[in-house]
Amino acid sequence: MKDDRLAAAVGNASLLGIGYVLLCRWRLAIAAPLISVALMLLVVAQKALWCEIALVVWWVAVVVHGWLLGGKPGTRSATEQRLIALCVTVPVLLVGVFFRVEAVGIQRDVADARAAGDCMGVTAAQQKARYGDRLADAPGIERLGVDVEACKQLQEIALRLEGTWSGDVDLLGEQFAKLGEVLAKPGQEKTVEKVLDQYLGTVTKGGPCPTVALATWLRGRHQTQNVLDKANSAGDGLLPDAQFECAQSEAKAAKWRAALGRYQELIGQYPHAAITPKARAAMALVAVKVELLDVRGLVTSGEYCDKPAKYSGAPLYRRGVNRALFLGETDEYLDQLPRQWKTAVPTNASVIICTETVEDGPAIRTCPYTREDDPGLHFNRTFRKVVVPVKVYALRTGKLVRTGKVTITGEACPLFYTDDSGLTPVYGSTISTPVEPSDANVRAAFQPLLVRR
Structure with missing residues (x-):
């Protein structure tokens, strides 16, 4: 009986040195699996394509080497050798294929979640990856970490954006810059867009006057020809109503000059907005209050006679x-x-x-x-x-x-006549x-x- 070449090649295809065992090459039988394990660990550690290529080259090498060493006198029949080789190699290959397919499926799930802007889905899908998946496709699984890290950044940005509701435009500018950094990463357009949409839907939470500050910044931000430019049109849409409500609140607090300035700014920027007619009517009333403030100030300071001013609410000079x-x-x-x-x-x-x-x-x-x-x-x-x-x-x-x-x-x-002059x-x-x-x-x-x- 001779050592079967096919059995040796198939046995070595398991990367466990089974072909060398069948050939009774004990040193090779010990060294081969150790080298295989080392290469696998290197693949997991480095997560680089060259490591996977090195592992494939090693796999081809031991298969070919087992084939070349076969054909010499042996102690087992060819059928027995082939059966042993298949019993070990087939399960190993099936496990490898299973984890490779699972790794591809995880990557597909992550890609789908990312395309839907679902950061929770991205994280959940990535967490399914097991050690076998990382071994079967280390670079692919490693790329998922980039998506997860991007989602962590977006979660932090979303939390910080809530701090802008008070009208903090400096903080708003900082967070938009960070959104731009995340957007620059491959495939993050939808995840960034979702965070942006969520924020734009909450801009008004801080009240009308802070909203005016935020909407003004959004409206005037430098456009970057990407999804973040949605903020400009959103700010433009929010500003008229926010400006009006802010002016109304300041008028209610008797801040007549501030309210008048708000109305004037609104009418100047949005002469055809739906809210503008109401703003004009409200401004007319507030303008009278400001005139009264001016008149009172001139009267109190004794300057009215040098700087006469009108008060439209005064009674008419009539019969x-x-x-x-x-x-x-x-x-x-x-x-x-x-x-x-x-x-x-x-x-x-x-x-x-x-x-x-x-x-x-x-x-x-x-x-x-x-x-x-x-x-x-x-x-x-x-x-x-x-x-x-x-x-x-x-x-x-x-x-x-x-x-x-x-x-x-x-x-x-x-x-x-009493003369008091003295x-x-x-x-x-x-x-x-x-x-x-x-x-x-x-x-x-x-x-x-x-x-x-």
Whole structure:
């Protein structure tokens, strides 16, 4: 009997050195499986194609070597040798094929999950890989780790994107840059798109004003000609309503200037948006509030007469009595006006009357006087009307509607005149003295300004 070449070749095809055992080549029978195990471990460790090629070359080599060593005298029949070789090699090859097919199936499942943007599916499929799968297709299984790592990155990005709901555009920019890095990896378009879609559906969670900041960033981000550009159109779609709601909330909080700016920005950027008509109507109301703030500020600072401004909510300057807010350099005689002609509140005033320093008016009469404490001291007093220069502004428009001088007459040459100036008159001199107007005199002088016929 001779050693069967076919049995030796088939036995060695198991990579366990069975062919050498059948040939009674004991050193080779021990060395061959050790080398096979070493190459298998190298395949698993390196996960490189060259390692798999090396293992295949070794497999071909031992098969051919077993064939070449056969044909010499032996102790077993060819049938017995072939049966032993088949009993060992066939199960080994079947196991190898099974794990190779399973590895391919796992890769297919991962690819399907990745194509659907399902990171949980990617991870679940990759976790099915066993040691045998890694041995049967180490590079293929290793590539799955790239997908799993990408999904881990996307999960972290998704979590950090939730931190942008407060309006943190810096953080938003950082996370979009990381999305771009993941997108650059092969086959990650759908997984990145899913994370992006989930985020775009939650942008409004932080409230309207933070949404405005986020939507503005999304709308204006530099387009990269990939799936991330969906963010630009999403931001553009979110911005009008968010801007309106933000303006509404600021108006509700009496932040009139901020609200006005929001409305103006919305109308300027989206003149044809569905929400724009509502924004225009709301802006008109808020603009009146801002005008009132401006008027109050000018009145408080004493600058209104130099910088007149309108308040559209003021009563019209019309026929009948028009209440006035008096400002300027003098408030003399104003206490003698009727209460219904005056106001200290801009919202009740039809006009703002700016007064200047009182001037001497025309002389009425000159009368002689003596000092009570010095009867020998004679002097004269010329009593003159009081002239108050005025400018009248219609508060509703902020326009100058009248300018001129109010001339107030009054009592001249009273029998007794008390001089509070503290000055000692010169004998025979004439002192210019303002009249002492009555309430009726003051009312008659100002009536043409406040009561229109």
